[in-house]
Amino acid sequence: MATVSRALAGSHPVSAATRARVMAAVESLHYVVNVHAKALSGGVAGPVALVMEQIIGPSFADVAAGVEQEAAARGRLSLVCTTHGDQGREHDLVQLMREQHAAAVILVGGAVLDEAYHERMAEYARALDAVGSRLVLCGRPPLPGDLPVTVVEYDNRGGAFQAGDHLLSAGHRRILYLGGDPAMSTAEQRRAGHLQALRAHGVPYAEELDIPGTYTRASGYDRMRDALKAGLDFTAVFAGTDMVATGVLAALREAGLDVPGDVSIMGFDDVPFAADLSTSLTTLRVPYEDLGRTAVRLALDGERRTSGGDHVILGTQLVIRQSVRPPGEKGTGRGRRGRT
Amino acid sequence: MATVSRALAGSHPVSAATRARVMAAVESLHYVVNVHAKALSGGVAGPVALVMEQIIGPSFADVAAGVEQEAAARGRLSLVCTTHGDQGREHDLVQLMREQHAAAVILVGGAVLDEAYHERMAEYARALDAVGSRLVLCGRPPLPGDLPVTVVEYDNRGGAFQAGDHLLSAGHRRILYLGGDPAMSTAEQRRAGHLQALRAHGVPYAEELDIPGTYTRASGYDRMRDALKAGLDFTAVFAGTDMVATGVLAALREAGLDVPGDVSIMGFDDVPFAADLSTSLTTLRVPYEDLGRTAVRLALDGERRTSGGDHVILGTQLVIRQSVRPPGEKGTGRGRRGRT
DNA sequence: CTGTGGGATGTAACGGGTTTCATCGCGAGG
DNA sequence: CCTCGCGATGAAACCCGTTACATCCCACAG
Structure with a gap:
């Protein structure tokens, strides 16, 4: 038994003949060491x-x-x-x-x-x-x-700052922020980065444009529809996540709005399909x-x-695609007052 | 030791006082049983x-x-x-x-x-x-x-048949099949289903429309570009995978073709973002x-x-969205002869 | 008051390896 | 020819629980 262990582990010298016999036996018996026994007696790296x-x-x-x-x-x-x-x-x-x-x-x-x-x-x-x-x-x-x-x-914070800065640098001033659950660390950090970007550009904070939610497509879709219905004024949407952005895109499309012609969208995450959405997403790669x-x-x-x-x-890294454009470059240009 | 085991497992009667002492000790010592020892001696379900x-x-x-x-x-x-x-x-x-x-x-x-x-x-x-x-x-x-x-x-086969049937029933006769590695079981089964659908509709097999590849976006993109360059005649593309379909969509879009106006696309898998692609994908849910x-x-x-x-x-289940439309309902209608 | 059944608990074997220690045999050096 | 030394191998302890078995003690029945 001890010899078998030594032969298999190779930890101690074993004669070639013995090793061969052990290997043959192992082969024919389909033997495998028992991890539990091995773990109990010594080694074995935990998972x-x-x-x-x-x-x-x-x-x-x-x-x-x-x-x-x-x-x-x-x-x-x-x-x-x-x-x-x-x-x-x-x-x-x-x-x-x-x-x-x-x-x-x-x-x-x-x-x-x-x-x-x-x-x-x-x-x-x-x-x-x-x-x-x-x-x-x-x-x-x-x-x-x-x-x-x-x-x-x-x-998160730096990335969101970068993303927000990109939007602001393009000339957007009314940015709808569709964030996540404010209690969650990532959501709060991203939001902080966005707010920081606003401050850096001297854009006043507008509470009605700061909307929490969850990081899901459904949330993005619902919040976007609500925002349109409420007649909010904005030229860009900063989605807390590409999934959210996907929902936003769908809602905007349904409402007959063009992205980025009417509204710009900034995502976050750079999911694999971000480039293939109806408008390829400018987003932040994590x-x-x-x-x-x-x-x-x-x-x-x-x-x-x-x-x-x-x-x-x-x-993180900003990935520039087509969902962000300076406001007013095409279409209505300035936000949207819903269907009111 | 045995008593501790009994107290923790509750397998045998142990006096309340002893149990309490054991629990207290466990608590203060941050004791946890060793799975390996437990596994060696008896129970423990494998992963x-x-x-x-x-x-x-x-x-x-x-x-x-x-x-x-x-x-x-x-x-x-x-x-x-x-x-x-x-x-x-x-x-x-x-x-x-x-x-x-x-x-x-x-x-x-x-x-x-x-x-x-x-x-x-x-x-x-x-x-x-x-x-x-x-x-x-x-x-x-x-x-x-x-x-x-x-x-x-x-x-796979039944699903591909269903998908192919959907295209054929819409009136498509020249269907470009962008499959996977023909050696792979799934690829071969899907292809078989497609061929079966062709036969069922009395549409002759056209070798030049049966193109193997891999189940990736890149493969779909490349094969599609090749097909366009080669001036292949087709009105629809059956992609072996939604990922392939995504690449196809991108290539078609780049070539200035409309989906489904000029070309219909059928996917396979129903990936989460299938509905959000530039044209939402008609596909097969797996x-x-x-x-x-x-x-x-x-x-x-x-x-x-x-x-x-x-x-x-x-x-599997056919999910009908917008990427398939009868041929000729809009635009050039019949396939495409590349940029030749 | 004593016998007995049963609950509570200690003892020991076991599971399957690894490792230390001891033993054994053989070749080389004295 | 004897001995030292080292490679090879066997014996046994150990890892840490579980469980069958042995004890022990107490309460209750006879």
Whole structure:
């Protein structure tokens, strides 16, 4: 038994004859080592767990792809778990990953940054640290205090500033901002970036143009229809997400408005089909796959473990297509007062 | 130690006082059972492994979501692994899953159905069966012979027939078929369905309109440009995939052709953004998420294990949007002879 | 008052590897 | 020819739970 182990692991010298016999036996018996036994006695690298609300949606799938890729390159398995927004399930999953001795638990996606959130994360961080697992926050801001947490963000605020700046530089002054849930970190950061851009251009804030929602196509569609119905005055729409932008596009089209002739649209995410929408979307590319890869890399490499953790912010990139044009260059030019 | 186990598992009676003490200790020590030890000694359900070429791409992500969802509902973890088309890696992954004692290994995506493939699958099936794992083929035809394999397909051929029939019924006779790699099972099945529809309508097969490629946007774009340049005569394009259709749409648009005014397009897959393309796509909905769910359900439920395995074929559904219109209803009407 | 049944808990084996330590055999050097 | 030393291999401990089995103690019935 010991010899078999040595032969298979190659950790200690074994005679060629014995090795051959072992290999033959392994072959004929279809033998495979039992990971559990192996794990129990020593080695075995724990898997990398990715915890998100849902897989559906291009950005999450991209993060997952990045994680899987990087984990596989390091000989790790990657687990995919979804919470569907249920905190109880999130908690259970973290517990489960502790049992699994996961090398890293990556929590991805925006979150509501209230007091309870911080407590929850602190608890996760400590609990995971106690069993040698690493907590990684992906696409979320770092935690206050000195917790064993690795953070990989992308620059929501900077990106939104860049995007808003692009719109403003084109001459737009009345920009309808269709954001996400204001409680969510990403939504708030993007909104902050937009507001910052407004200030930078000396454009006064108009409350009626600042509309929250969710990051879904349906939300974009509904909010846009509402806005048109309400006769809001605007020349451009800044959608919190390409999905939102897609809904906006559909609603605008239905209303007989031309993009970008009548209304400009700015997206966010650069989903794969952004270029193929009825009007190809000017948007902001977010390096989702990179985000996943970086998360794994940071969690697994480096000897840190020095109380605090790494913190990386990935940049975003403006992708200029056809959905943004200076106002008034064609068609009615200035906004729209709905069908009133 | 035994008492602790009993208290936590609740399998045997333990006095309330002892249970309380155990719980307190667990709490203060942040104790969690070791899955490996637990697995070694008895229970512990193995994870469900999903093996695919890549995660990126809406259909794969949907399958993954279905698998994760159904696995989680049964208290199983789901592993995601990608092969990137490498058979060696596929083999390694199957081996790895045997070590992991995975409950099921789900291979998803079309495959080249040659002799070597069948041998490989047969080997996988037997090897997995030997350790109590189940092999599931998802989106692929069943294997010849009596192997312990579960198969979950969707009706590629029937769907393609339906789609082709839709085009033909609209009056199209010159249909450009932009298929996938003819060696791949899904591509061949779809093509067969299309040919069947042609026959059913008494339309002769035209070799120059039967163009293979890959299921990517780039392939659709390139093939379409080539076809236009070659001056092919056609009134409709049947794209093997919505991604291909997206590329076709882009190429047609660039060439100044109107869809569906000049050319009709039929897609396949009903990707989430199909409705939002420059012309919303008439396509065939494939129940990818269902596919994943069914795969897990079949693999985990049922006592079968009776040599052979289940075989389920899921239906598809025609989704009529705006990219198909009878030929000649507007514009040039009859195909296009390129820029020649 | 004693026998007995049963709840509560300790003991030990087991699962399947890895690793340390001990043993053994053989070739080379003294 | 003897011994030292090292490569090869066997024995046993260990990893950490679960569970069958053995104890032990107490309450209740006879």
